[in-house]
Amino acid sequence: MNLIYKNEKTLFGIMLAVSLLIWAALIISTVGMALVYGLIFFISYCFAQSALVSYLKGTAVQITPAQFPDLYQRIETCCQRLDLAPVPDAYLLQMGGVFNAFATRFLGRHFIVLYSEVVDALEERPDAINFYIGHEIGHIKRNHLRWSALLAPATFLPLLGAAYARAREYTCDRYGFHACDDLKSAQVGLAALAAGGKRWRQMSAGQYAAQAQQSTGFWMSFHELVGDYPWLVKRMAVVRGLAHGNEVSQPGRHGLAYLLALLVPRLGVGGAGSVLAVIALIGVLGAVAVPAYEEYMTKARMTQAIAVGHDATAAVERYFYANGRGPATLEQAGYAMADPSHAVQDIAVDPGNGVVRVFPSDLNYRGKAIAFTPSVDENKRVVWQCAGEEIPASVLPPECRN
Structure with a gap:
């Protein structure tokens, strides 16, 4: 048998x-x-x-x-x-x-x-x-x-x-x-x-x-x-x-x-016990999956915001090579923001030191910025360093965590 x-x-x-x-x-x-x-x-x-x-x-x-x-x-x-x-x-x-x-x-x-x-x-x-x-x-x-x-x-x-x-x-x-x-x-x-x-x-x-x-x-x-x-x-x-x-x-x-x-x-066949088990499972999924999904979406929006920042720094860098100094504004550098995903609330350049700041539209980080700081290496090339200003490194890509 x-x-x-x-x-x-x-x-x-x-x-x-x-x-x-x-x-x-x-x-x-x-x-x-x-x-x-x-x-x-x-x-x-x-x-x-x-x-x-x-x-x-x-x-x-x-x-x-x-x-x-x-x-x-x-x-x-x-x-x-x-x-x-x-x-x-x-x-x-x-x-x-x-x-x-x-x-x-x-x-x-x-x-x-x-x-x-x-x-x-x-x-x-x-x-x-x-x-x-x-x-x-x-x-x-x-x-x-x-x-x-x-x-x-x-x-x-x-x-x-x-x-x-x-x-x-x-x-x-x-x-x-x-x-x-x-x-x-x-x-x-x-x-x-x-x-x-x-x-x-x-x-x-x-x-x-x-x-x-x-x-x-x-x-x-x-x-x-x-x-x-x-x-x-x-x-x-x-x-x-x-x-x-x-x-x-x-x-x-x-x-x-x-x-x-x-x-x-x-x-299952546990009557009220089975229903309670399902409710408990939904609660666990809510406690686990929802925060994980929110963190995932935040990281995605930050990645999009950084891509916008790269476009702006490229414009500032071209202006510097052409004029020997940084622009007073991004408009002067010939930059027009393209942000179809609406990941950025605002973006600006500091005329004193050339730092480009990207302000994400994420509600949790309104008023806080991702800063792109320029420096000139021994070959007279502009090098950019990305970092969050009051934005946790955990939601930023690896390139902006230092």
């Missing part, structure tokens, strides 16, 4: 290509500042992950050969079956009735967290716990956690980000299925997710999987297309098919749902 869902590798390739293009565009457009902001984001991410891992170590119960040896043996067996080494750190966490499990990664070390509600609900069918363990091992084996930062730019794209997330879940369900001794145990694990800790015993997995045929409507199609997880009924249909040695063909989606989903960036 192929443990990798049919579309995951293709979607990963598209995600990687798109993300690399976005990262390259960010680095070029921000003149490399995106790398600095990426480092800041990575540090922030490490702090967030450290908070999660600290919470696990300070709250959850670590699963060891001495503490819950039965669960430890299951995790170790699943790792051997799925060829994962070393065995990740594992914890049992009480989540107030929530049925789930998750894997995380911090500073190169992997962690698996089982919710106690799942373990308690499946006490009669402990092999079904292997499904949860194997599912999380799938995330580790497929490097889903390792690639997440690099793929981040593409994850928010409509359709693509959510499609890749769903493909990963289908892949990890296959890992969970392969980790079970009994081919029906994966169905039991999904049944517990669907019906809860007690009612799963009375639930018909076959009838539940048949509900997948109801997912072809417009709204069910749309909400799945913008979500990170396939409908649970579809996941049940897949693992039932695997138990019978079949690959299940899922029912098609409504065509118009794709058009609407194309207008919705990926928010």
Whole structure:
């Protein structure tokens, strides 16, 4: 059995290509500042992950050969079956009735967290716990956690980000299925997710999987297309098919749902938490990208202003060679300002020393000047030195930073 869902590798390739293009565009457009902001984001991410891992170590119960040896043996067996080494750190966490499990990664070390509600609900069918363990091992084996930062730019794209997330879940369900001794145990694990800790015993997995045929409507199609997880009924249909040695063909989606989903960036399935995450991302982008863009535009306008200054100094220099002295005004030197980009508010020459001052139109630097100071070298040639007067060197080209 192929443990990798049919579309995951293709979607990963598209995600990687798109993300690399976005990262390259960010680095070029921000003149490399995106790398600095990426480092800041990575540090922030490490702090967030450290908070999660600290919470696990300070709250959850670590699963060891001495503490819950039965669960430890299951995790170790699943790792051997799925060829994962070393065995990740594992914890049992009480989540107030929530049925789930998750894997995380911090500073190169992997962690698996089982919710106690799942373990308690499946006490009669402990092999079904292997499904949860194997599912999380799938995330580790497929490097889903390792690639997440690099793929981040593409994850928010409509359709693509959510499609890749769903493909990963289908892949990890296959890992969970392969980790079970009994081919029906994966169905039991999904049944517990669907019906809860007690009612799963009375639930018909076959009838539940048949509900997948109801997912072809417009709204069910749309909400799945913008979500990170396939409908649970579809996941049940897949693992039932695997138990019978079949690959299940899922029912098609409504065509118009794709058009609407194309207008919705990926928010995930975290409800208010996902919305808050998007709002936070917008805030970070605003705090990072807007200042970077403003600085980029300021540098561009300063470069244009300096180009105007070069034209003026050339006129002053010609006048000096022709008359042996500097002009009283730029008009006397035959200079007429050409500034189609409106980068310069004013430009003037000092008749006493020949210094040409360019006053940028940038509102942040009104009244401040870029000074071109002339001197004569040993060959009687005029040499110009450019520098900002109360204008930071950081927004000027290298030629004007001395």
